[in-house]
Amino acid sequence: MTALGAIPGWGATWKVAHAAAAVVSPSGIVETYGEQGREFRLASVTKLLSAAAIMLGVEEGAVGLDDAAGPPGATLRHLLAHAAGYGFESDAGVIAKVGTRRIYSNRGIEVAAEHLERSVSMPFAEYLQEGILEPLGMTRTRLPGSAAFAGFSTTEDLARFAAELLTPQLLAPDTVRDMTSVHFPGLSGVLPGHGRFDPLDWGLGFEHNFSRPGHWGGSRVSPETSGHFGAAGTFLWVDPTARVACICLADRDFGEWARKEWPALCDAVIVEYAG
Numbered sequence: 001m002t003a004l005g006a007i008p009g010w011g012a013t014w015k016v017a018h019a020a021a022a023v024v025s026p027s028g029i030v031e032t033y034g035e036q037g038r039e040f041r042l043a044s045v046t047k048l049l050s051a052a053a054i055m056l057g058v059e060e061g062a063v064g065l066d067d068a069a070g071p072p073g074a075t076l077r078h079l080l081a082h083a084a085g086y087g088f089e090s091d092a093g094v095i096a097k098v099g100t101r102r103i104y105s106n107r108g109i110e111v112a113a114e115h116l117e118r119s120v121s122m123p124f125a126e127y128l129q130e131g132i133l134e135p136l137g138m139t140r141t142r143l144p145g146s147a148a149f150a151g152f153s154t155t156e157d158l159a160r161f162a163a164e165l166l167t168p169q170l171l172a173p174d175t176v177r178d179m180t181s182v183h184f185p186g187l188s189g190v191l192p193g194h195g196r197f198d199p200l201d202w203g204l205g206f207e208h209n210f211s212r213p214g215h216w217g218g219s220r221v222s223p224e225t226s227g228h229f230g231a232a233g234t235f236l237w238v239d240p241t242a243r244v245a246c247i248c249l250a251d252r253d254f255g256e257w258a259r260k261e262w263p264a265l266c267d268a269v270i271v272e273y274a275g
Helices: 010-014 043-059 076-080 106-120 124-136 155-166 173-179 256-273
Strands: 019-025 028-033 189-191 195-197 226-230 234-239 244-250
Touching (some): 010 256, 019 155, 019 256, 028 155, 028 256, 043 076, 043 155, 043 173, 043 226, 043 234, 076 106, 106 124, 155 234, 155 244, 244 256
Antiparallel strands (some): 019 028, 019 244, 226 234, 234 244
């Protein structure tokens, strides 16, 4: 039985009107569920696309990870890794000393995008469009607002992005490794709605906590897995050890239903497709 087909009654069990999913290997899409071209709100899965655009800016020399950005003492690296001390919300101020705690922050990602925007003299959404979306053929993806949470996309488009993360062609492999590796390891911190963790590991825009018990990504992905979930009922993860990625988009906000249902889906993907 295929991994996505093993999930009984997506609409009834998940209580969603619409859902779409895809499993991606280095050779491309290997399984799909639902309408691959349907647009969904991404919420914080947007951060993965924004991080890729900012890292492209690093490759091009427009910005550097050690640039001063954000509160005094912070760098672009701190901002992308949620270690600059900002609180969660877009209008949050600094609530911790730079580099001492991991506080998941929309504000930090927005400030990082603004830093790139100033450096390239171009709106961030335009830079993302020209630098990442168009080259990858992501024609149904758009960013009409915050670089932290305002993206819209389709499973079909995000499968192209996941394939790039598995086998980089646009970005350099070293850039993808840096983006998806832990920065400032060992920091304890707060993930809003989930609690405190010690440590709360993060890459540059990419969550890196998939090996902790009770994670929404299940128990079978490797510790090297990175990705993100969104409050809109969305997720994307890439397991470089298993050489597989999974995307799922739904139109029901993240909650207990997702904590219950997503792990089984993610485990089934690894069992079926881990290379």
